[in-house]
Amino acid sequence: LTNIIGFSRLMLKGIDGPLNEQQERDLHIIYHNGQHLLGLINDLLDISQIEAGLMELEFREVDLSDLINSVMATASALVRGKEIELRQELQPELPPVQADATRLRQVLLRLLANAAKFTERGHITVRSWVDDDHVLVTVSDTGIGIPPEDLKRIFEQFEQGSLENGRRPEGAGLGLALSKEFIEMHGGQIWVESQVGIGSTFTFSLPLRRTISTGGTNEPQS
Numbered sequence: 001l002t003n004i005i006g007f008s009r010l011m012l013k014g015i016d017g018p019l020n021e022q023q024e025r026d027l028h029i030i031y032h033n034g035q036h037l038l039g040l041i042n043d044l045l046d047i048s049q050i051e052a053g054l055m056e057l058e059f060r061e062v063d064l065s066d067l068i069n070s071v072m073a074t075a076s077a078l079v080r081g082k083e084i085e086l087r088q089e090l091q092p093e094l095p096p097v098q099a100d101a102t103r104l105r106q107v108l109l110r111l112l113a114n115a116a117k118f119t120e121r122g123h124i125t126v127r128s129w130v131d132d133d134h135v136l137v138t139v140s141d142t143g144i145g146i147p148p149e150d151l152k153r154i155f156e157q158f159e160q161g162s163l164e165n166g167r168r169p170e171g172a173g174l175g176l177a178l179s180k181e182f183i184e185m186h187g188g189q190i191w192v193e194s195q196v197g198i199g200s201t202f203t204f205s206l207p208l209r210r211t212i213s214t215g216g217t218n219e220p221q222s
Contacts, residue, residue: 001034001037001041004034005031005034008027008034011027012024012027012028043174043175043178044174046178046181047157047174047178047181050178050181057100057103057185058100059099060100060101061097062096062097063096064090064097064135064137064206065090065094065128067101067104067105067108068088068090068108068126068128068137069088070105071105071108071109072086072112072126075109075112075113075116075124078112078113079124082116082120083121083122084116084121084122084123084124085122085123086123086124086125086126087124087125087126088126089126089127090126090127091129091130094128094129094130094135095130095135099206100182100186103182103185104182106178106179106182107179107183107204108137108139110179111202112124113175114175115140115143115202116141118141118143118144118145118200119142119144119199120143122142123141123142124139124140124141124142125139125140125141126138126139127140133207133209134205134206134208135206135208136203137203137204138201139201139202140199140201140202141199141200141201142199143199144197145197145198145200146196146200151194155177155180156177157177179204183205183206186206186207187206187207188207189204189205190202190204190205191203191204
């Protein structure tokens with residue numbers, strides 16, 4: 001996969017010579033599908049590590065405002081070509097959290113990618129604020145919403161919601177399951193509220209004082 005992705009990228013840059021329009025279209029398909037397959041393999045490896053108790057997170061002090069701003073800049077590409085406004089509403093001076101910034105970034109990007117996938121117009125909003133001893137983060141959209149029968153299983157492995165016409169969306173149904181695992185490994189929780197035709201709001205909490213769970217061990221932290 002590294003070779004497929006790497007060489008197709010070199011060819012798209014024109015390093016091996018000019019391409020005609022059809023060749024360029026075909027290479028884009030190869031490149032993007034290679035990236036999709038690589039992401040799927042990485043998700044499966046993460047799931048395997050978690051189930052074997054081998055997943056370890058690297059906890060450091062994280063400025064949540066900076067992380068959200070960075071993710072929102074990346075997420076702008078997800079809504080390109082759609083009538084969607086990206087919004088963010090962050091409480092001033094959010095306290096730092098002890099977290100694995102890479103995994104937290106993955107969770108936010110997955111939630112934003114899902115919101116963009118199921119929203120054609122309107123807005124996607126990221127909010128964050130402190131509530132007692134937790135920081136809460138929400139990702140809200142004005143998309144198609146999730147049917148009540150799907151809400152109970154949406155965080156399970158290989159499970160997905162459905163589109164308006166009853167079809168299943170692209171993907172393996174691992175993104176939300178992994179997000180749930182990562183948030184719970186931070187000592188937090190994740191949940192969703194949704195209404196069909198109105199939109200969805202995914203919320204996760206991060207404790208300001210947490211108990212880390214990695215590899216089956218708990219270590220109190222402040």
